[in-house]
Amino acid sequence: MSRTAALSAASAGAPLEATTIETRELRDDDVLIDVKFAGICHSDIHQVREEWGPAIFPMVPGHEIAGVVSAVGSGVTKYQVGDRVGVGCMVDSCGECAYCKDGEEQFCTKGAVMTYNGEGYDGEKTKGGYSQAVVVSERFALRIPDALDLDVAAPLLCAGITTYNPLKRWGAGPGKKVAVVGMGGLGHMGVKFAAALGAEVTVLSRSLAKQEDARAFGATDHRSTAEEQTFEDLKGSFDLILNTVSANLPVDAYLSLLKPLGAMVNVGAPSDPDTFAAFSLIGGSKVLAGSNIGGIAQTQEMLDFAAEHGIGATIETISADQVNEAYEKVVSSGVRYRYVIDTATIGA
Numbered sequence: 001m002s003r004t005a006a007l008s009a010a011s012a013g014a015p016l017e018a019t020t021i022e023t024r025e026l027r028d029d030d031v032l033i034d035v036k037f038a039g040i041c042h043s044d045i046h047q048v049r050e051e052w053g054p055a056i057f058p059m060v061p062g063h064e065i066a067g068v069v070s071a072v073g074s075g076v077t078k079y080q081v082g083d084r085v086g087v088g089c090m091v092d093s094c095g096e097c098a099y100c101k102d103g104e105e106q107f108c109t110k111g112a113v114m115t116y117n118g119e120g121y122d123g124e125k126t127k128g129g130y131s132q133a134v135v136v137s138e139r140f141a142l143r144i145p146d147a148l149d150l151d152v153a154a155p156l157l158c159a160g161i162t163t164y165n166p167l168k169r170w171g172a173g174p175g176k177k178v179a180v181v182g183m184g185g186l187g188h189m190g191v192k193f194a195a196a197l198g199a200e201v202t203v204l205s206r207s208l209a210k211q212e213d214a215r216a217f218g219a220t221d222h223r224s225t226a227e228e229q230t231f232e233d234l235k236g237s238f239d240l241i242l243n244t245v246s247a248n249l250p251v252d253a254y255l256s257l258l259k260p261l262g263a264m265v266n267v268g269a270p271s272d273p274d275t276f277a278a279f280s281l282i283g284g285s286k287v288l289a290g291s292n293i294g295g296i297a298q299t300q301e302m303l304d305f306a307a308e309h310g311i312g313a314t315i316e317t318i319s320a321d322q323v324n325e326a327y328e329k330v331v332s333s334g335v336r337y338r339y340v341i342d343t344a345t346i347g348a
Contacts, residue, residue, distance in 0.1 A: 004132045006130055009061070010058050026135060045331060148307050163242065167193050187244040204225050208222060231256060264286070321345070
């Protein structure tokens, strides 16, 4: 075991405080990563505050991790010391079930091991990227292309793949009209990827405050959902709606914006159930769906696509002593568009 500096919450709702934690000794297939940057995902806040059910404490959050390999196990073939790598939401799976073999490790029938607030198959509690070092199997480390700076790459490991996956699955591309609901940490990545894939992109948001940013990210239109006229003007307009907000919406109103055979895909997770009328789907043979992260192969595809198209997250870099304040700003939508922790400041 070796020790490293980290930010940890002692109990549900407790502030994150600097501490030291143990990392496991390298197994044959492990890589030791010196973490350089860790993105703050809204799900970190949900889990630290135990809003998604019972959690494991003390907790070191963080599943948007970017860093450099500093040591490798004796059996590692994929990476060497000095390689730039990232870690997302998973750090292990069985590798044997049909989903794992198909590159969909997130659906592992044994249960994928989450990067933090999880438990490995050996009973070890997992600790995340709000730390200066992590140890993971080489299977779950992603190569970060040289064209991407590590700070803007970190949020791609969750926010990036969470939006890229449904856009690819539901055919965002040339000739398609895509609406992105909300333009926060997830939504701004959805806009960038949908535009780079060749779709015509509209942002749907409560206000027009981010209109200039939306166009800079590739959107051709930005409409306020606070105005009833928006839903009249855009009725039947979109092939795909990507809903990135974690608030309950008037689902029927949004479904009315789809063309027949269109799909509304949810990646935001409101705490209360949504309701909708069945005929909002039946009338146009429409689809209301959800989407998870992607598997390791698709996450690597996403990183390579981002590098090819010059796509990184739009970030605000913060120090470790700003994280608790940053949590409040994330909840109040006060960040443009992703906070990223400079992990060198932990314990400094």
